């Protein structure tokens with residue numbers, strides 16, 4: 001197999017990674033007129049196979065983000081799911097987990113930012129190795145960002161578009177300047193939303209709560225996964241408005257996202273969560289369950305997995 005990063009899928013064809021270039025004038029490729037996804041595929045030791053996790057859901061969200069951006073991709077979610085699976089079958093190496101990065105951007109040399117509605121979108125799919133942190137006891141610290149979340153009525157949080165990430169970057173830099181790993185954004189009403197690249201959940205008195213979509217969060221696929229796994233494990237779940245003070249009083253707090261996976265927080269704004277050192281029991285239970293599901297060790301979630309043929 002070719003290594004991730006040696007071959008890329010671009011508009012229906014595979015090409016050497018070095019040949020997948022754009023002109024510097026093509027403002028569409030990674031600026032306001034671009035939407036993207038981050039997708040994981042995990043090696044399953046039991047099955048000796050790479051398993052794409054919720055590929056179709058990610059591709060559906062990419063197409064939706066492009067549609068809301070008024071760009072026109074030439075591929076639907078099923079075609080992009082098949083393309084990602086084929087790309088992985090070319091690059092997969094036994095034992096390795098692979099991150100998949102599809103994105104779409106306005107075709108052509110646009111010399112102004114106001115790319116018109118209906119502009120065709122190019123779609124590309126790149127990939128690279130990553131190392132999963134599941135089951136390693138990794139934790140993080142959080143800080144409430146001094147930059148509030150972008151108003152979702154101005155730029156919807158449900159669109160996974162690069163332009164939304166200026167806010168995330170400013171918040172991340174702010175959190176790091178105060179010694180924390182990741183920011184937590186509040187919206188204009190002071191309610192908790194999400195982190196820069198992950199959603200957030202709190203556990204209090206055994207009930208798992210995460211901000212509802214109306215609070216202004218990405219419709220995260222990991223969030224959906226966690227809500228389902230928690231419910232099926234008998235944990236009560238709520239999607240609702242969450243006050244900032246609840247962060248400081250919660251028994252457990254964790255981030256959830258494709259890249260973050262399930263990442264327990266042990267401190268927020270210098271205040272300990274739980275014992276301040278390790279994840280609480282419900283977070284640990286969900287992390288373990290998530291770990292088993294993505295590696296194909298639980299048969300009841302087969303519909304989320306895309307088995308990758310290796311050639």
Ligand code: PMP
Pocket residue numbers: 038168194195196197198199217218219220221222223256257258259
């Ligand atoms: N919120 C933001 C802002 C993100 O960038 C991400 C990562 N895509 C998430 C939440 C988590 O989404 P998902 O679980 O679909 O990866």
